[in-house]
Amino acid sequence: EAGVTQSxxxxxxxxxQQATLRCSPISGHTSVYWYQQALGLGLQFxxxxxxxxxxxxxxxxxxxxxxxxxxYSSELNVNALELEDSAxxxxxSSQGTGVNTEAFFGQGTRLTVV
Amino acid sequence: DQQVKQNSPSLSVQExxxxxxxxxxxxxxxDYFLWYxxxxxxxxxxxxSISSIKDKNEDGRFTVFLNKSAKHLSLHIVxxxxxxxxxxxxxxxxxxxxxxxxGKLTFGxxxxxxxxx
Numbered sequence: 450e451a452g453v454t455q456s457x458x459x460x461x462x463x464x465x466q467q468a469t470l471r472c473s474p475i476s477g478h479t480s481v482y483w484y485q486q487a488l489g490l491g492l493q494f495x496x497x498x499x500x501x502x503x504x505x506x507x508x509x510x511x512x513x514x515x516x517x518x519x520x521y522s523s524e525l526n527v528n529a530l531e532l533e534d535s536a537x538x539x540x541x542s543s544q545g546t547g548v549n550t551e552a553f554f555g556q557g558t559r560l561t562v563v
Numbered sequence: 564d565q566q567v568k569q570n571s572p573s574l575s576v577q578e579x580x581x582x583x584x585x586x587x588x589x590x591x592x593x594d595y596f597l598w599y600x601x602x603x604x605x606x607x608x609x610x611x612s613i614s615s616i617k618d619k620n621e622d623g624r625f626t627v628f629l630n631k632s633a634k635h636l637s638l639h640i641v642x643x644x645x646x647x648x649x650x651x652x653x654x655x656x657x658x659x660x661x662x663x664x665x666g667k668l669t670f671g672x673x674x675x676x677x678x679x680x
Contacts, residue, residue: 453606480666491567491652491672492607497664505667539606546664549595549614550656554606 451475453555455540461561462530470525470558474542480504481523482543482552483515487536495538498523499546530562566590567655569671576678582640584674586653589634593655597668598627598638601650610651611638643678650675 454473462468474481483495494507498517506513512528521542527534537559541552568587576582584598594615599607613620613627613636620627626639640647654668 480664482664482666482668484668484670489672491569492654492668492670494667494669497667499664504664541606541666541668543664543666546666547658549612550664550666551597551609551612552666552668554599554608556604556606 453540453542453553455538455555455558457558458556459559459561461563464530464532464562466530468527468530468534468560468562470527470538470540470560472523472525472540472542472555474521474523474540475544475553478542478544478553479521480543480546481517481521482541483523483525484539484541485509485536486539486557487533492539496525527560532562535560535562565672566593567653567669567671569651569653569674571674572672573675573677576643576676578645578678578680579642582638582643582647582676582678584638584640584651584653584676586636586638586671587634588636588655590655590657590669591634592657593669595656596627596629596636597654597656598625599652599654599670600647601652601673607652640676643676645678645680648676648678 484492515525597612598610653671
């Protein structure tokens with residue numbers, strides 16, 4: 450069974466540009482979560498999508514957005530990139546949302562803003 | 564506001580000995596706690612979890628202890644092996660009112676564990 454896959458693995462963008470990161474969840478998983486791990490920090494929750502809808506978002510500005518497609522894959526878009534957006538972006542998926550839910554993570558996309 | 568804290572950035576242990584990783588939380592709404600392990604260039608992988616109705620959960624060499632009154636949990640690895648060397652993240656979740664998910668996790672900053680042969 451394929452795990453959570455993310456693309457691209459690495460992405461280099463210039464300040465002010467837009468970045469698009471992609472995530473394919475494990476088959477059968479309907480919830481997708483996005484996290485940011487900036488240098489020296491823990492994983493910070495960004496967004497949660499379930500059944501095509503944004504259900505919750507973390508404390509990030511509106512230029513961080515995304516969507517979930519009918520096949521449950523997801524995109525994270527970061528507009529007007531700033532240098533501090535450089536981070537590892539991790540996607541996770543889960544089959545449910547109740548207690549004992551286990552979120553499985555992809556390998557991440559390393560975004561570098563120059 | 565760091566709701567989940569891992570105050571030790573790093574821990575060094577000899578192979579065969581016990582590794583104890585600690586985690587504190589401040590949000591009393593958290594009722595499910597997890598430990599993840601992360602190698603460089605890989606995503607975190609789930610290790611072990613514990614519900615707030617328990618105070619201990621064991622899985623092979625890994626045991627998680629929860630002290631709700633102190634809002635503290637710890638991960639014990641016995642015996643430690645060099646392959647255990649990684650970053651360990653403590654995470655917490657809850658499904659309080661307002662529509663959220665136990666899959667939405669609040670992470671600590673991580674502890675780098677190094678197990679020496």
